[in-house]
Amino acid sequence: MLNIGGLQDGIVLDHIVCGGAMAIYSYLELDKYDCTVAIIKNAKSKKMGTKDMLKIDGLADINLDVLGVLDPNITIDVIKNGVIIEKRKPLLPKEVTGIIKCQNPRCITSIEQGIKHKFKLVNETTGLYRCVYCEQAFKRRHG
Amino acid sequence: MKHLISPLDLNKTEIDELIAIGNKMYENPKDYSSICQGKKIATLFYEPSTRTRLSFEAAMLNLGGNVLGFSSADSSSAAKGESVADTIRVISAYADIAAMRHPKEGAPMVASQHSSIPIINAGDGGHNHPTQTLTDLFTIKRLKGRLDNLTIGFCGDLKFGRTVHSLVQTLARYYTNIKFVFISPEELTIPSYLKKEVLEDNNIPFCEVRLLDDAIADLDILYMTRVQRERFFNEEDYVRLKDFYILTNAKLKSAKEDMLIMHPLPRVNEIATEVDEDPRAVYFKQAELGVYIRMALICRLLGLL
Numbered sequence: 001m002l003n004i005g006g007l008q009d010g011i012v013l014d015h016i017v018c019g020g021a022m023a024i025y026s027y028l029e030l031d032k033y034d035c036t037v038a039i040i041k042n043a044k045s046k047k048m049g050t051k052d053m054l055k056i057d058g059l060a061d062i063n064l065d066v067l068g069v070l071d072p073n074i075t076i077d078v079i080k081n082g083v084i085i086e087k088r089k090p091l092l093p094k095e096v097t098g099i100i101k102c103q104n105p106r107c108i109t110s111i112e113q114g115i116k117h118k119f120k121l122v123n124e125t126t127g128l129y130r131c132v133y134c135e136q137a138f139k140r141r142h143g
Numbered sequence: 144m145k146h147l148i149s150p151l152d153l154n155k156t157e158i159d160e161l162i163a164i165g166n167k168m169y170e171n172p173k174d175y176s177s178i179c180q181g182k183k184i185a186t187l188f189y190e191p192s193t194r195t196r197l198s199f200e201a202a203m204l205n206l207g208g209n210v211l212g213f214s215s216a217d218s219s220s221a222a223k224g225e226s227v228a229d230t231i232r233v234i235s236a237y238a239d240i241a242a243m244r245h246p247k248e249g250a251p252m253v254a255s256q257h258s259s260i261p262i263i264n265a266g267d268g269g270h271n272h273p274t275q276t277l278t279d280l281f282t283i284k285r286l287k288g289r290l291d292n293l294t295i296g297f298c299g300d301l302k303f304g305r306t307v308h309s310l311v312q313t314l315a316r317y318y319t320n321i322k323f324v325f326i327s328p329e330e331l332t333i334p335s336y337l338k339k340e341v342l343e344d345n346n347i348p349f350c351e352v353r354l355l356d357d358a359i360a361d362l363d364i365l366y367m368t369r370v371q372r373e374r375f376f377n378e379e380d381y382v383r384l385k386d387f388y389i390l391t392n393a394k395l396k397s398a399k400e401d402m403l404i405m406h407p408l409p410r411v412n413e414i415a416t417e418v419d420e421d422p423r424a425v426y427f428k429q430a431e432l433g434v435y436i437r438m439a440l441i442c443r444l445l446g447l448l
């Protein structure tokens with residue numbers, strides 16, 4: 001059973017691929033909020049062996065769309081008054097603009113000024129995203 | 144069709160229409176010799192590719208239009224650090240259509256997002272080169288009479304060869320009863336995503352062989368590409384393997400009488416010059432036909448036909 005450890009209102013991101021929590025912390029720009037965030041690394045998991053988790057206290061309306069792009073297997077638990085009121089998997093947005101970056105050094109996004117990195121979902125089953133400019137697949141840092 | 148950035152921007156009807164127009168232009172060039180009068184094409188070549196640039200310019204001149212442009216990044220505004228977006232906003236006011244070659248992948252797409260004139264991708268890094276694909280399709284259709292029911296062998300560098308990837312994707316998507324034979328050293332095999340997503344998932348038959356001799360007898364078309372020294376990990380492998388991927392008259396002995404030998408050019412040594420005399424060698428014809436399919440494309444994008 002998930003130990004939400006005294007979280008009254010907030011969000012728990014569970015089943016993060018081991019070693020992935022910090023990347024998700026920075027993609028969600030959690031450093032910009034003054035809420036309490038607990039980063040749990042290498043937690044035991046029946047399903048995954050080990051996993052990471054993020055517990056975000058007191059923040060409900062954060063844009064989690066990016067999660068599906070980073071790690072589609074994450075579970076999102078929304079907590080209200082100490083109870084999980086919603087448990088869901090992240091959505092896979094059809095397009096992602098200005099969040100993840102194309103790593104291909106031959107891509108025009110590596111030199112063009114003022115261009116926003118943009119990716120398209122090309123396979124819903126595998127959650128594969130490709131850069132719209134060079135079509136290179138987005139490689140998740142973990143998993 | 145507003146721009147042509149990827150070969151897959153075109154649907155089958157559009158490809159077939161371009162080929163039909165290309166045929167008419169090839170057969171009656173005079174009928175089209177002033178259709179683009181007063182129109183200008185800008186050839187924006189951020190890296191040199193003389194053959195492709197001249198092919199576009201010849202196409203526009205054949206149509207009675209004019210050309211302007213640059214042929215390398217150091218003679219252009221790019222040398223001063225201007226973005227593709229800014230360059231194309233300016234060029235849009237100078238020309239009616241533009242063909243862009245750029246070493247960075249996706250540059251022509253960026254241009255198309257900021258352009259008020261049609262953009263043709265004339266090659267973006269190792270990514271797309273749709274007018275080469277159109278040239279290949281046009282050549283096969285014109286010289287073979289069909290784009291269905293073919294066994295096509297691709298020989299050489301199939302890992303990095305973008306012309307091969309685009310042609311395989313286009314044929315696999317739009318034409319039926321095609322069998323692919325991939326002939327390459329182990330180091331340079333066709334990428335697995337093409338095998339999986341484009342061929343296997345669509346039940347399109349293909350096989351991979353190591354030696355040209357093992358495959359040549361079955362082929363209706365042999366598409367040769369260059370095997371570059373720098374693609375090998377060591378010199379010994381290159382020296383050991385390179386001769387297997389050089390087409391000679393001796394290797395052609397077992398080929399069909401009506402097989403076509405194609406090559407995107409420039410050739411280095413992968414086709415022995417003795418083969419040029421063989422009636423099956425159509426690579427120079429292929430380059431010639433490339434001008435006509437570009438003429439068809441220019442007229443289409445300008446809304447003239």
Ligand SMILES: [Zn+2]
Nearest residue numbers: 102107131134
């Ligand atoms: Zn890219």
